[in-house]
Each structure stands twice: as structure tokens, then as C-alpha cells.
Amino acid sequence: MKNNYSHHFFISVPSNFNFWRTVYSHGWCVLKPYSIDKKAQTFNRLFELESGKLVFVRIKAATPTKIKVTYEVKSGLTPVEKKNLTQKIKYILRVDDNFAEFYSVAKKKKDFLWVNKLKAGRMLRSPSVFEDLIKLICTTNCSWSLTEIMINNLTGKLGERFLTVDAEGNNLEVFSFPDPKTVASFDEKFMRQEIRAGYRSPYIIELAKKVAGGAIDLDSFKNSDLPTKDLFKKVTAIKGVGPYAAGNMLKLLGRYDYLGIDSWCRTKFSEIYKYGIKISDKTIEKRYKQFGKFRGLFFWMDVTRDWYRQKFPF
DNA sequence: GCGTCCAGGTCTACC
């Protein structure tokens, strides 16, 4: 929109960082509020800052050690807001995560030499644990297309709206991910009828109410001192979050002790190692035991390996 | 057009 302020800045990234490999690390990159503009080669999102200000961001790879952030906002950002935006971008892209130990393990494994070469391993996440958990709940026991429908509805019907223009100059409306307080203000009937969340509806509302009311501090999980096993227990204590969702939530918190196996991974693993025949989860767990605290990440590297051959895998 | 199955699982009741 012509009334928006548009600016850009750069963020330095470590030498083992690969922008597109991080964006395409899993399906989150195509779930709203995230989007990918293949023509402009940007990864986009509407962020809501701590101040409440909405900022539409387009990120692209600039140099091997820098990413370029172009942002639009209705009024300029204060230095504090700009710092807040930078922190959020660095958090979602895992810019400051230390991958040295992971890469040193991968370097010693013949099957994973490609991981170092392609700088894979950083898994994209949401700015908040709340958003990651809601999205994970919405991936359970359904097709990916239904997950997209639920998340499209959550953002489009409950998120904040922002008007911008696309690469061709056409008007474009984008939405933020709704905060816990907003989600908590809707009832189960709305979640079922409008969001199409089905039986997940009470889980989503319960979690939103607990977060909004302060009964649970999800973002404290980001820097928790708890041993991984205890944190896993804490996450699975949330209604609707079982071993699959918790295992993957922990990966997004930088802890890779759990595999977070689902039907897609099970099928993929079997195609790679067992000629597509049905196998037990114990067979999968046996394969990754050797990777210790990184087993969940090596598992994910294995099942997504074919994505890394393409710039835009999906 | 209609019924069935299953997908990026989890919960509860019961043993």
C-alpha cells in the first residue's frame, strides 16, 4: 500500500547457515502467516511486535553471511521495535542456534556428509511456542490439506489484517497468527464450524485460555533449565499433545532426543530403508539410537533428504 | 452420487 513505510536492513548469519534450507526444513514455511513468493524469491510473514505494531516482512538471501529484510509498516519503527523484529526473525530462522556439535557428528557419518555440505539442520519455527503447538495439534490425525484449511481459518478469521501489494502490484491482504487471548475468546462451536478444527477445538481453546490466563507460560520453554525428559512430560501434559506433537515441539526448542514419528515419517523411512514394507516404530528408533541427543534431527534429515536437492521443494 | 478409508494422533477406559 502506498501509505505504508517500506525499509530494509540486513542480518548477519553464521557461515553454516543456509537461508532456503532453513525455510524449507519442514511444512511450516507454507502454513500461514508464512508464505513464499517464488517469483520474488522471498519468504514472507506478517509479524505482530510486542508493542502491538504489525510489520509485514519479506526476507531473502543476500550474501553467504547476510539476509536482507524488507519490511512494511503503517508508521515507522522505534529502535526498540526494530530490535524486537530482528530478534523474532533470528529466532524463527535459528540464526543464533549453535550447530557446531551437530555438524561435527554429521561429518563423521558417511550417510550424512550431505548435511554439512548443504548446511541443513536448522528447523524453521514460529515466533511463539503457542503458535507452534497450535499448528502441531492441527497436524494430528488429518491430511496436510486439512491442516492448511485449519491454519488458514485461524489466521484469516482471527488474525490481524494488514494491506500490502504483491510483486505484480496487486492489492494483497495478509494476516497475523492470532494471540492466545483472541483464540480464547471464541467458543467450541465457532472452532468446529468456522475453523473446521473438529475434535481438536476444545484442546485449542483450553490451551489458549491457559496461556492467556497465565496458568501456563509456554515461552518459558524456550530457555528452560529442565532436563529434556521433564520438558517432554510438561509438553505432553497439554491436552491434544501426545508423543508425536511433543517430540516435534522439542525439536523446535533445540532438543532432539525424541523422534516425533508420524504416519508420513513412518512411510518415508520404510521407503528409504525397508522397501516400503510396514515396519514398527521400534525399528525406526533402533536406527537412530547411535545419534544420541541428536537422534530426532538425524531422523528428520533422513526423511527430508530428497527435499534438499531442489531450491523450492514444495 | 454415495460409502469407505485414512491422513504428519491423542484421549479415555479398561485390563
Place this chain on the structure above:
DNA sequence: GGTAGACCTGGACGC
């Protein structure tokens, strides 16, 4: 601690 059965929804598939 292990497991059968129930659970929303939408899309694919067979008939």
C-alpha cells in the same frame, strides 16, 4: 504399561 475404540474433517478411491 499396554491397548481397543472413539473422535472431526476432507479428499481419494471404488463402485
